[in-house]
Amino acid sequence: xxxxxxxxxxxxxxxxxxxxxxxxxxxxxxxxxxxxxxxxxxxxxxxxxxxxxxxxxxxxxxxxxxxxxxxxxxxxxxxxxxxxxxxxxxxxxxxxxxxxxxxxxxxxxxxxxxxxxxxxxxxxxxxxxxxxxxxxxxxxxxxxxxxxxxxxxxxxxxxxxxxxxxxxxxxxxxxxxxxxxxxxxxxxxxxxxxxxxxxxxxxxxxxxxxxxxxxxxxxxxxxxxxxxxxxxxxxxxxxxxxxxxxxxxxxxxxxxxxxxxxxxxxxxxxxxxxxxxxxxxxxxxxxxxxxxxxxxxxxxxxxxxxxxxxxxxxxxxxxxxxxxxxxxxxxxxxxxxxxxxxxxxxxxxxxxxxxxxxxxxxxxxxxxxxxxxxxxxxxxxxxxxxxxxxxxxxxxxxxxxxxxxxxxxxxxxxxxxxxxxxx
Ligand code: GDP
Ligand code: IMO
Ligand code: MG
Numbered sequence: 184x185x186x187x188x189x190x191x192x193x194x195x196x197x198x199x200x201x202x203x204x205x206x207x208x209x210x211x212x213x214x215x216x217x218x219x220x221x222x223x224x225x226x227x228x229x230x231x232x233x234x235x236x237x238x239x240x241x242x243x244x245x246x247x248x249x250x251x252x253x254x255x256x257x258x259x260x261x262x263x264x265x266x267x268x269x270x271x272x273x274x275x276x277x278x279x280x281x282x283x284x285x286x287x288x289x290x291x292x293x294x295x296x297x298x299x300x301x302x303x304x305x306x307x308x309x310x311x312x313x314x315x316x317x318x319x320x321x322x323x324x325x326x327x328x329x330x331x332x333x334x335x336x337x338x339x340x341x342x343x344x345x346x347x348x349x350x351x352x353x354x355x356x357x358x359x360x361x362x363x364x365x366x367x368x369x370x371x372x373x374x375x376x377x378x379x380x381x382x383x384x385x386x387x388x389x390x391x392x393x394x395x396x397x398x399x400x401x402x403x404x405x406x407x408x409x410x411x412x413x414x415x416x417x418x419x420x421x422x423x424x425x426x427x428x429x430x431x432x433x434x435x436x437x438x439x440x441x442x443x444x445x446x447x448x449x450x451x452x453x454x455x456x457x458x459x460x461x462x463x464x465x466x467x468x469x470x471x472x473x474x475x476x477x478x479x480x481x482x483x484x485x486x487x488x489x490x491x492x493x494x495x496x497x498x499x500x501x502x503x504x505x506x507x508x509x510x511x512x513x514x515x516x517x518x519x520x521x522x523x524x525x526x527x528x529x530x531x532x533x534x535x536x537x538x539x540x541x542x543x544x545x546x547x548x549x550x551x552x553x554x555x556x557x558x559x560x561x562x563x564x565x566x567x568x569x570x571x572x573x574x575x576x577x578x579x580x581x582x583x584x585x586x587x588x589x590x591x592x593x594x595x596x597x598x599x600x601x602x603x604x605x606x
Contacts (some may be wrong), residue, residue: 185440190402194452198510200224203240213241214250216431218403221312223479228596253285254431259372283384284332292349299358310454320420385433406498417456444504448512457541460488474514497537
């Protein structure tokens with residue numbers, strides 16, 4: 184068997200959580216491979232809504248194994264809060280969730296360092312989620328990190344050494360902070376972690392594959408936030424791309440199967456950084472209002488704009504996407520006109536290739552489509568799709584070179600249509 188990968192193709196928040204939940208019945212195992220509590224994956228079903236941050240989105244379909252892989256960074260305090268809230272609503276995870284001993288721990292000082300670095304950057308700040316993601320991955324690559332498996336081996340001295348290193352940096356930066364209250368919560372989180380199976384998930388995943396079990400790898404963030412291929416430096420600190428599933432789970436490249444690429448029918452971004460198709464007008468406000476585009480975790484308003492096919496085609500190439508899934512087209516159900524960016528005008532020269540420099544001077548070149556002006560949220564099959572909507576889908580498939588296999592028409596699990604298209 185192979186590992187199928189599901190990932191975001193834009194700047195995150197494409198609707199990954201919803202689709203992982205929809206696909207979970209087809210899999211035995213769901214595994215997160217990178218990122219951490221910077222993610223906010225929303226799922227809605229039976230009139231209930233859940234937002235998951237570090238926990239995989241396969242936990243609600245019953246009887247599935249869920250894995251937090253080695254590529255994830257885990258904050259024990261936030262993990263405890265998230266898991267306890269789920270437990271209170273009847274979802275006990277201690278039996279169905281496995282955590283890699285190789286996953287790195289977000290220390291309390293990583294969160295403080297995140298805030299300190301952002302504050303030092305002033306107006307050029309990244310606009311991080313403040314969860315300590317950058318500093319934790321920095322320590323991982325710098326070979327100074329603490330891993331989940333370390334909590335059983337001389338943990339106190341390793342912890343103290345790391346904290347002392349961080350405190351030296353914070354002192355040099357002259358940054359004021361209070362470690363004590365967060366430290367207590369953090370250690371309670373570490374104790375709580377011990378209730379779970381902390382194990383060699385890399386070995387286990389490969390055993391599962393040999394036993395012909397089916398595995399879905401769940402990405403966090405999006406391809407345009409990838410540390411190598413995204414809009415650097417306004418990115419997150421991990422590899423969000425398909426290859427990240429190999430390094431983040433311990434799976435060889437030839438063992439990757441389908442790659443599901445998820446995109447919104449328009450585009451959003453939170454935090455700073457280039458966004459060529461961003462709208463600052465009434466249309467952008469309407470997208471934000473119709474799509475409830477406010478951060479699932481932080482509540483920050485998301486920046487909104489038209490779909491960017493230059494960036495999307497690039498993401499599809501980097502990820503090797505085999506199936507596309509389009510989300511949230513219902514947000515534009517009442518739009519007269521829909522636009523899609525097909526090229527960038529860079530100082531008078533047009534390009535369809537995603538460039539190294541995306542500056543203020545990049546101007547999107549748009550194709551325009553008639554809106555479908557139909558409430559699609561209750562549709563049950565693609566046979567009901569309006570003609571204008573089908574024209575938009577065909578154009579996207581032609582431009583992107585990959586079939587759109589699924590269309591999501593609302594936040595609920597049930598508002599999902601699988602298309603019966605030929606490859
Ligand atoms: P993720 O981080 O990729 O899992 O996405 P988020 O959960 O951060 O953001 C997606 C938001 O859109 C959530 O509030 C979802 O409930 C909602 N959503 C998902 N799919 C659809 C859809 O097709 N239509 C609408 N209107 N909302 C959707
Ligand atoms: P999901 O998985 C959208 C953004 C932050 C910031 C940048 C770096 O829900 O799609 P970080 O805290 O990672 O160092 O922040 O990345 N960002 C996200 N944007 N969705 C996410 O996750 C994000 N995770 C991080 O806003 O611009
Ligand atoms: Mg999100």
